[in-house]
Amino acid sequence: MQGRVVLNVVAILTAFSGVTMLVPAAASLLLGEEAAVHILAASGLTVAAGTLVYGRTRPIEEITIRDAFAIVTCGWVAVAAFGTLPYLLTGSIPSFTDAFFETMSGLTTTGSSVVRDIDLLPRGVVLWRSQTQWMGGMGIIVLSVAILPLLGVGGMQLLQAEIPGLTQDRLRPRVRQTATLLWVVYALLTAVQSLLLTVGGMTLFEAVNHSFTTMATGGFSTENASLGAFESPFIQYVVAAFMLLAGINFTLHYSVLSGNWRAAVRNRELRLYLAIAGVSTVLLTLLLYVPVPAYGLEASFRAGLFQAISIQTTSGYVTADYATWLPAAQVILFLLMLIGGCTGSTAGSVKVLRYMLVAKEARISLRKLLHPQGVFAYKVDGRVVSADALASVSGFLLLYLTALAAGVLALALFGLDVATAAGAAATTLGNVGPGFGRVGPTGTFAGLPGGSLWVMSFLMLLGRLEIFTVLILFTRGYWRR
Amino acid sequence: MRIVVVGAGEVGYHLAARLASDQHDVVVIERDADIAGRIQTHLDLLVIEGNGASLTCLEKAGIQKAELLLAVTNFDEVNLIACLIASQFGVRLKVARVSNPEYYQHRGALQERRFGADLLINPEKECAREILKLFHRSAASDVAEFADGRVVLLGLSVEKDAPVAGLTLAEIGQKHRERHFLTVAIDRNGDSIIPTGETRLIPGDEIYLVAESHHLKEAYRLLGLESRQIRRVMLLGGGRVGLALARMLEWEGIHPTVLEQSRDRCVHLAEELDTALVLHGDATDLDLLVQEGISETDGLAAVTSEDETNLLASLLAKHLGAPRVIALLKRSEYIPLVSRIGIDAAVSPRLSTANRILQHVRGGRILSMAVMERNRAEAMELEVLGGSRAAGRKVQDLELPSGAILGSVQRGQEVTIPRGDTRIEAGDRIVVFALPDAIEETARFFA
Numbered sequence: 001m002q003g004r005v006v007l008n009v010v011a012i013l014t015a016f017s018g019v020t021m022l023v024p025a026a027a028s029l030l031l032g033e034e035a036a037v038h039i040l041a042a043s044g045l046t047v048a049a050g051t052l053v054y055g056r057t058r059p060i061e062e063i064t065i066r067d068a069f070a071i072v073t074c075g076w077v078a079v080a081a082f083g084t085l086p087y088l089l090t091g092s093i094p095s096f097t098d099a100f101f102e103t104m105s106g107l108t109t110t111g112s113s114v115v116r117d118i119d120l121l122p123r124g125v126v127l128w129r130s131q132t133q134w135m136g137g138m139g140i141i142v143l144s145v146a147i148l149p150l151l152g153v154g155g156m157q158l159l160q161a162e163i164p165g166l167t168q169d170r171l172r173p174r175v176r177q178t179a180t181l182l183w184v185v186y187a188l189l190t191a192v193q194s195l196l197l198t199v200g201g202m203t204l205f206e207a208v209n210h211s212f213t214t215m216a217t218g219g220f221s222t223e224n225a226s227l228g229a230f231e232s233p234f235i236q237y238v239v240a241a242f243m244l245l246a247g248i249n250f251t252l253h254y255s256v257l258s259g260n261w262r263a264a265v266r267n268r269e270l271r272l273y274l275a276i277a278g279v280s281t282v283l284l285t286l287l288l289y290v291p292v293p294a295y296g297l298e299a300s301f302r303a304g305l306f307q308a309i310s311i312q313t314t315s316g317y318v319t320a321d322y323a324t325w326l327p328a329a330q331v332i333l334f335l336l337m338l339i340g341g342c343t344g345s346t347a348g349s350v351k352v353l354r355y356m357l358v359a360k361e362a363r364i365s366l367r368k369l370l371h372p373q374g375v376f377a378y379k380v381d382g383r384v385v386s387a388d389a390l391a392s393v394s395g396f397l398l399l400y401l402t403a404l405a406a407g408v409l410a411l412a413l414f415g416l417d418v419a420t421a422a423g424a425a426a427t428t429l430g431n432v433g434p435g436f437g438r439v440g441p442t443g444t445f446a447g448l449p450g451g452s453l454w455v456m457s458f459l460m461l462l463g464r465l466e467i468f469t470v471l472i473l474f475t476r477g478y479w480r481r
Numbered sequence: 482m483r484i485v486v487v488g489a490g491e492v493g494y495h496l497a498a499r500l501a502s503d504q505h506d507v508v509v510i511e512r513d514a515d516i517a518g519r520i521q522t523h524l525d526l527l528v529i530e531g532n533g534a535s536l537t538c539l540e541k542a543g544i545q546k547a548e549l550l551l552a553v554t555n556f557d558e559v560n561l562i563a564c565l566i567a568s569q570f571g572v573r574l575k576v577a578r579v580s581n582p583e584y585y586q587h588r589g590a591l592q593e594r595r596f597g598a599d600l601l602i603n604p605e606k607e608c609a610r611e612i613l614k615l616f617h618r619s620a621a622s623d624v625a626e627f628a629d630g631r632v633v634l635l636g637l638s639v640e641k642d643a644p645v646a647g648l649t650l651a652e653i654g655q656k657h658r659e660r661h662f663l664t665v666a667i668d669r670n671g672d673s674i675i676p677t678g679e680t681r682l683i684p685g686d687e688i689y690l691v692a693e694s695h696h697l698k699e700a701y702r703l704l705g706l707e708s709r710q711i712r713r714v715m716l717l718g719g720g721r722v723g724l725a726l727a728r729m730l731e732w733e734g735i736h737p738t739v740l741e742q743s744r745d746r747c748v749h750l751a752e753e754l755d756t757a758l759v760l761h762g763d764a765t766d767l768d769l770l771v772q773e774g775i776s777e778t779d780g781l782a783a784v785t786s787e788d789e790t791n792l793l794a795s796l797l798a799k800h801l802g803a804p805r806v807i808a809l810l811k812r813s814e815y816i817p818l819v820s821r822i823g824i825d826a827a828v829s830p831r832l833s834t835a836n837r838i839l840q841h842v843r844g845g846r847i848l849s850m851a852v853m854e855r856n857r858a859e860a861m862e863l864e865v866l867g868g869s870r871a872a873g874r875k876v877q878d879l880e881l882p883s884g885a886i887l888g889s890v891q892r893g894q895e896v897t898i899p900r901g902d903t904r905i906e907a908g909d910r911i912v913v914f915a916l917p918d919a920i921e922e923t924a925r926f927f928a
Contacts, residue, residue, distance in 0.1 A: 367758075373769060375744070375759045377751035384752045 006070045008057040009158075013075040014082055015050025016144055017135075018043050021086060024131060027205075028124025035090040035122035042085030049082065063158065069472050072141060072162050076461060079140055080104045086128045092121045097450045104457040106132030107140070108464035109346060111219025111316040111433030112424075112456070114446040118224050123205065130209040130220050136464070137216025137246075137346040138186045145179040162465065185253050186346075190215045193242045200235040214242045217346045219316030219433040226441075227317040233302055236319055240306050244277065247313035247341030268381050269353045273342050276352065280308040280332055287329040312336040314348040316433020318441040330436065337426050348431030348463055350400055357385060357393045392468075399467045404429055407459050414452035424448075428456040429463040482506065483547045484842070485572075487533030487563045488554030489516050491811055492578060492604055495831040496551055496838060501526045503921070508542040512554075534562040544570050551838060552598075553578040561596040568597030576600045576838055580721060600841055607833035608784075608809065609725035613733075615807050615826050616714065616780045618697075620706045622687065622819075622826040625851030626694075627862040627912045631896050632889045634665070634691050634860050634912070635700075636853065638820070641684040643705030651678035657703070661696030663898045665689050665886045665914040666858060671817065673856045673916050675886050687820060687855065691888035691912060693896055711735065711779040715803075717764035717794045718742075718785030719750045722809055722830070726782065727757045738773055740764055742785070764794040767801070776802035784809040795824045816854055827854055847924075848910065857917045860888065861924065867907040869927050877901035882926060884919030888912040 021043035028036035063071070083106070084099035086092075093099040098114045105112045106129055118126065135143060141162040190211045197207035206222050213220045223229035227239055245253070248270060255263040264270060284304030289297055303320045310317045311333045322333060339355065341347025357378065364376045378385040407425030416424065416438070423435030424445075434441045438448075445453065462470050472478050482505050486497045489511040497520070501507045507526040510533045511517040517530045531538040533554055544550070550567040552560035552575070560577040561584065567575045577598040584601070614624040623636030639646055645653050650664055667674050668687040674680070682688065692700050701708045714730055716723045719741030727750070730737045736756040741747045742763055751759045762769045764785055775781065781803045783791035788810050795808040807826045810816055819827040832852050840850045850861040865871050871879060876887055876899045890899050891910040897903060905911065915923040 371758060371760060371773065373760045373762045375741075375747035375751045375761050377748065379752065379755075 002058075002064070002067055004058045005063065005067055006074060007053055008059060009063070009067075009071045010075045010078050011050045011053035011057060013050075013140060013144055014078050015047050015054065017079045017082060017140070018046025018048075018050055020131065020135065021046065021128065024086065024124040024128035027127050028122060031123050033122045033124055035092075035124050038089040038091075039086045039124050039128065042082075042089050045085055046082040066478065068158050069469050069478070072158060072465065073461070073470050073473055075140065076107065076465065080107055080457075080461075083107065083128075083132055086125055090122055090125055092125045095450075097453050098446070101445065101453040101457050102129070103132060104460050105428075105433075106130075106218065106220065107136035108431050108460040109133050109137050109213075109216045109218040109314070109348065110428055110431040110460045110464075111213065112428060112435075112439070112445050112460075113220065114444060114448075114453070116444055116446050118222060126222055127205075127209060130212040130218075130222075133216040133218030133220055134190070134212035137218060138183055138250075142179045142182060145175060162469070181254060182250050185250055185257060186215060188257075189242065189245060189253070193238065196238045197235060200232055200238060202230070202235065210239065211242070214239055214315065214317075215246045215346065217243060217246045217313045217315040217341065217348070217431075219310070221317065226319070227306070228319045233298075236302055236306055239317065240309050243309050243313045243315045243317070244274075246315070247273065247309075247345050247347040249342045249344035250346075251344050252342075266381060269342050269356060272356060273352045276336075276339060277309055277312055280312065280336055281305045283332055284308050284329055287326050287332075291326065307333065308336060311432060312339060312347075313341045313345075314430050314432045316427070318434055321441050323436070323440040323442065334423070334426065334436070337430050337432050340430060350397065350430075353380070354393050354396060356380065357390060358397060361390060361394070396467060399471065400429070403459065403462055403467060407455065410455045411452050414449040414455070416448070416452060424452075424456060425459060428459040431460060431463050482549065483508070483543060484549040484551065485510065485539070485542045485544055485547045485567075487550070487552040487560065488512075488578075489520050489528075490553070490555055491831050492834045493551070493553040494520065495813075496553065496835055497526060498524055499835060499839065500842065508547075510538055510542055532559070534559045534566070536566055539563065539566055539570075544572065548573045549842060550575045552576065553602075553834070555580075557581050557584055561598065564598035565596050574599050574841060576602060576841065578602050578604060578834070580605060600838075602834060602837055603725075604830040604834040605721035606725045607837055608722045608828055608830045609729055611828045611833050612722075612726055612782050612784070612807050612809070613729050615828070616711050616782075616805070619709050619711075619805060620701070620825070622855060623689070623851075623853050625853075625860050627849060627860070627889070628891045628896055628910060631694055632691060632891070632912055633694050633697065634689060634851065634888065634914070635697075636687060636689050636826075636855060637700075637704055637706060639682050639684050639686040639688060640705030643682075643684065643703065645682050645703045646684045646705070647681065649679055649681045650676055653682070653703070654678070657699075661898060662690045662692035662700040663888060665691055665888050666856075666916065668856055673858060675884055675916065689853065689858070689914065691860075691898065691914070693889075693898065709779060709804075711805075713774075713778045714738070714780045714782075715773070715775060715778045716740065717781070717783045717798075718791070718809075719746055719759065720784065720786050722784045723782075724750060724753060726784065727754055731756055738778075740769070740773075764790055765797055767797065770797065770801060778803050778805075780805045780807070782807045782809065788812050788815055792818070792822075792824075796822060799823050820855065829854065858915060859917075859920050860912060860914045862910060862912050863927055865905055865907055865909045865911060865927060869907075871905050871911075871927055872907040874905055875901065876903045876905065879905070881913075882915070882919045882922040884916040885923040885926075886914050888914050 025036055025039040025043055028039055080103045083103035087099040093102055102114055139162045141158045193211040194207045209222045252264045281304050285301045288304055289300035306319045307322055340349025340351045343351050343353045360378055368374055378390055404425055408421050411421035411424055420437030420439055423437055424439050427435035439445055484500055484505050484507050486493050486509045489509050497507050497509050501524055509528045514530055517528045521528045529542050550572045552563040554560055557579045564575040564577045575598045579601045580603055618624045621635040621637055625634040664676055666689040667676050714735055714737040716737050716739045719739045727737050727739050738758045740760045740762055744761055747759050747761045781798050783794040785791055791808045795806045798806045806824050808824050810827045810829050813829055816827050836852050848862040852859050887899050889912045890897050
């Protein structure tokens with residue numbers, strides 16, 4: 001690993017994130033908030049720090065695979081660390097531990113929050129909070145590669161380390177073009193949603209914030225009661241629809257936008273993803289409607305649909321206090337937390353395609369018992385999945401479960417009760433948002449022991465970068481030449 | 482007519498020999514000096530040693546004067562380039578052998594031009610198609626379809642307890658007044674004969690019969706045969722033929738078991754096929770064949786690249802109780818052996834390909850034709866022309882060459898199996914069956 005190269009790129013990323021703080025600063029200024037000055041200061045400090053380090057390090061000539069892993073992981077940590085400044089300087093969140101948790105939760109599109117009362121925060125800070133999710137959703141690196149010319153070299157390595165999904169389709173011959181295209185699709189969908197939400201009765205500020213956090217499958221809201229604060233069924237349906245869209249592979253969005261519907265219709269992962277969402281919606285609707293018919297069928301359906309999609313896409317908005325639902329309904333939500341969206345989407349967790357592949361592997365193992373000399377191929381959408389890719393899926397699943405188990409244990413060591421510890425570990429590792437127990441839909445992460453917040457921050461990063469990229473830095477082989 | 486054949490491999494050699502014996506001027510271009518030399522000594526034709534895709538070579542072969550180019554080397558690209566060059570010289574018919582599906586399934590611009598070729602032919606696929614036909618016509622050793630599948634020509638055997646065993650054809654005709662099938666040839670003790678009313682059918686005879694497709698059941702019953710649907714199919718060998726066949730079976734909703742010896746090829750097969758079960762193993766591995774339920778198959782085809790393996794594996798399969806076994810044989814010398822050792826049918830890439838190509842060579846009036854695997858007899862479907870000797874005559878007055886027999890007459894949409902008093906009209910489509918010696922004369926008869 002070339003330490004100076006890593007520092008150099010991380011410095012660029014940091015400075016860049018500082019520039020993006022100008023957006024909430026400007027918004028704050030327009031709204032005439034005092035906080036504008038503080039956010040501006042945060043921006044200045046971040047840019048200065050980045051530039052300072054950049055000037056003292058060697059510019060990139062070539063990024064090796066080793067560097068890429070370090071750059072992405074350190075880049076995310078650095079951006080999260082400096083991202084705390086708007087919270088700290090405005091005094092919105094005074095403790096660094098809490099602020100780091102909040103920023104990491106934002107960047108990783110988790111949406112878990114330590115903020116007890118959002119109404120007390122300056123609007124500029126609220127926008128920064130939503131914006132961290134929007135930037136993290138498609139990826140800081142993807143954004144940087146798309147915008148900054150200096151990251152063209154080795155961009156693909158970085159991209160692969162940041163979105164290690166299984167389908168690495170290059171949409172265009174050049175990395176920059178691919179990254180730009182992804183962001184254009186992303187921004188387009190965000191804009192359309194903002195428009196629809198404004199039509200539905202939200203203010204422009206609310207609409208933009210919610211669109212930021214919907215498309216990122218983040219889940220931060222401008223309201224304490226999350227989406228539940230908006231009674232309008234229209235708004236809830238719009239948000240549900242866009243969460244569902246955000247959970248779909250963006251390559252497919254691009255295909256559809258460029259007129260190729262077939263690619264989407266034929267995509268098996270998409271079909272299964274929609275099937276899971278559909279079945280869980282029906283189940284939740286029944287579990288809500290049958291015991292309490294007075295609630296109304298439409299309302300039950302809307303609550304079931306919204307919550308199923310919100311949790312499966314790892315958004316984490318809430319429109320109802322699911323902690324009061326039947327245990328079976330809560331278990332369904334917990335399971336959805338472990339499934340996640342499609343690969344190549346902004347959703348987190350394990351993702352549908354991995355389960356498909358593991359299921360296929362299991363089926364083939366069974367067939368192999370019957371036909372010991374059989375030779376089988378693993379195919380998805382007619383394309384062959386290599387044995388290496390499969391092994392990495394099994395490995396991922398094992399590591400994911402290990403991380404989950406270790407997380408639950410660590411959180412329990414800090415004194416969290418079983419439901420809270422399990423819910424918090426699953427929700428942070430899967431980048432979902434709300435958990436169960438103390439950190440349920442109506443609770444916040446405020447007041448949890450500081451150590452546990454660091455554990456969860458780490459889990460969020462681990463989940464967002466799909467484990468391998470972070471974990472590799474902790475292997476001996478990585479450091480050995 | 483001058484014909485240029487590029488490539489003298491399995492297919493090319495056979496075609497060249499066949500066409501030379503039909504009195505055509507054949508020029509063969511072959512790259513391999515040994516093969517070129519061998520052809521020169523065995524066949525009455527001109528051999529040019531060199532690259533079939535080269536302009537100079539083709540010019541030396543007289544491509545300017547040629548009416549026909551058959552590019553049948555093992556290399557798709559050479560064949561296609563040869564066709565491309567030939568099309569510049571205005572050769573009437575250009576045929577290319579192409580194995581890579583990318584070349585014949587191409588879309589758009591390429592589809593129109595086909596690299597200048599008029600016919601793209603894939604021997605492996607032709608073979609696979611033929612095996613599939615044999616699977617569908619149970620008990621048959623040869624299958625050819627005419628008149629859009631409404632008339633079939635089948636090679637079948639007469640079973641011991643068949644209702645017709647021991648009867649003469651005239652007796653059979655009296656007993657079963659409705660005649661939906663006609664025996665056109667009998668193979669007995671290695672000889673092929675065209676039967677008359679006095680010819681007796683004896684068990685063990687291999688007969689060729691022409692029948693209307695929807696009356697086949699009756700023919701089967703009279704011969705003491707059973708007709709069964711295929712569900713479980715096993716293929717020994719996953720080469721090009723095996724893969725093509727497995728794909729066709731998949732399209733029909735049958736999930737074949739494919740046994741292949743090479744591990745790498747197995748992986749390739751598994752990737753290419755969807756529902757088929759691919760097994761890694763030897764085609765003559767008894768244990769494996771039993772384990773995988775060889776006796777429960779409805780059809781088995783031995784399609785490895787080795788004739789000897791195919792013969793041995795077919796024998797083993799028969800021994801293990803497979804009811805219907807078809808072998809792929811490249812060397813036609815082996816084909817007469819097949820029925821004698823109990824294998825149900827054999828298919829060879831040469832003949833399958835020759836069938837397709839010769840049909841085009843013979844020109845427009847032959848609508849389709851088939852060469853029988855076993856005795857090289859040919860069945861031709863042709864249209865009766867107004868001025869020909871046959872038009873307006875009754876069948877009994879036809880005076881067909883000996884060794885030829887009329888199989889069916891189609892007028893409009895109606896198909897009849899002819900009797901002596903059936904009248905042939907101009908515009909009828911007939912199927913005529915001819916033994917090897919009579920083919921030339923028969924073709925002229927209807928001209």
